[in-house]
Amino acid sequence: MNQRAAILSLITPAYLWLALTILLPLSAMLYYSFLSDVPIGNREVSWTTENYRTFFEKAFYSELMLRSFKLGAEVTSICLLLGFPCALALAKSIRGRTKEALFLLIILPFWSNALVRIFSWTMVLRGNGILEYSINWLLPGTGPLDLMFTYPAILLGLVHSYLPYMILTCYISIDAIDNQLLEAARSLGAGKLTILFRLIVPLALPGIVAGSFLIFIPVIGSFMEPRLLGGRNGTFIGTIIEDQFTAVFNWPLGAALSFIMMGLVLLILFGFSPLVRRLK
């Protein structure tokens, strides 16, 4: 059997598929981002860099881009603060069947539809919703909370959606740390905090970095969560891009904004690459 033919027949279908669904669409989008209009029918279309200029000239867009990146950073940090201790507890202080069961319980909700989860939050947070009702029942006279359609509501919904990613990636790298290493440190007199920050955190860094990117990237592109939980306060670059494609039909501007967003993400990835390289 010719080795070359074997390799080709194994990989060609998948990569042709990816070319058709990822590579070519992204190229088409890049092309569109330099057009003055959508080339439908007989419209006059010319080359232009106006779509990119719009971004840099109108403070509106760059402010929204910044707002999205800030949201991404905040959601990622909260997930890390909540998720890391959870992963640590799961990996190092619980054993056997309980561990496997708890692990399944943590990834189960993450298997339910993201949209459905956000929808449930709207029922919890809205005026006269579950949260208001329960708090007023426990502490009568608290009055309305007005949480729905605010920035904290968006934050809450996104953290809830992405927390399992952080727990999962941190868990995998903490679980791989040899217990004997921790024992050795302890017997040499290292305190709990020393063990945590000088041993566990550095060794779990690959998981922390992986989890952070798995959360940060989708959050800055999110549009459904801000719309449903943020209402009028839910305008981010993701919702603006979505509008360009589904409501305003300014595809070239939407394409340009998407590429600027991807460019910024790549810049951040490169910024972190020395760290990532050190991990290998």
Add this chain to the structure above:
Amino acid sequence: MIFLKWISRIYLICILLFLYVPILVMIALSFNESQLYRIPIEWSTRWYEALASNSKLHSATLNSLTVALLSTCLSTLMGTAVALAFFRHDFRAKRLLQVMIFPPITIPWLIIGTAMLVFFFWVGIGRGLHAMILGHVALSLPYVVIVVSARLKSFDSALEDAAKSLGASYWQTTFWVTVPWLMPGIIAAALFAFAVSLDQFVISYFLAAPGFTTLPVEIYTAIRKGFTPEINAISTLVIFLSMLLLLGVSRFYRFGGRN
């Protein structure tokens, strides 16, 4: 030490509660009589009964299942082949190709979805069932490759060598030795791909045609237009289906690593 142990247990329980609050609320309110989600809850199954005659949700559910089933078959087949090629052979561009499999999960779905919309429109593929299958397969491919490759790590190539030395051809070895051994991994990968497709909203949202939507897209439209507890009822059913699938995966794929 005992003290720390209890703190970590209590903490885990708090996190679990946080993760489950919205799901429990969703389920509880699907059995609530009031159309306006008034609480306290009055038990009723009227929204499940209403589901039975909601033809729009029926066709959306059917579409979701069709897309998920077809894209699962395609991505499992192609993804397993790729994992096999990476496992068996060393070739130029292998590193590059390995990296190329990941864009579907590392680029925001918003961008992939809109890019597909633009390109499919441009070349005349358009929107609808076929477009969604194209998109969903691309999204689940990386997951299939990862899960099958994980299973391949513990495969002993000596088995393949033995088959070959006994005269089996390359493809005979593949189909009679390697694939049967890989089956638990392949089934886990397929269930994974199915769940990814069933839950996929963003890509489907951009590729849905006026007459062809999937369940998540239909739910999104309903939420934005003002919703009824029927949405809770169908969501509850979807959650149970997804969870059953995950339990299925856990039979074949060991979560949580070595214990």
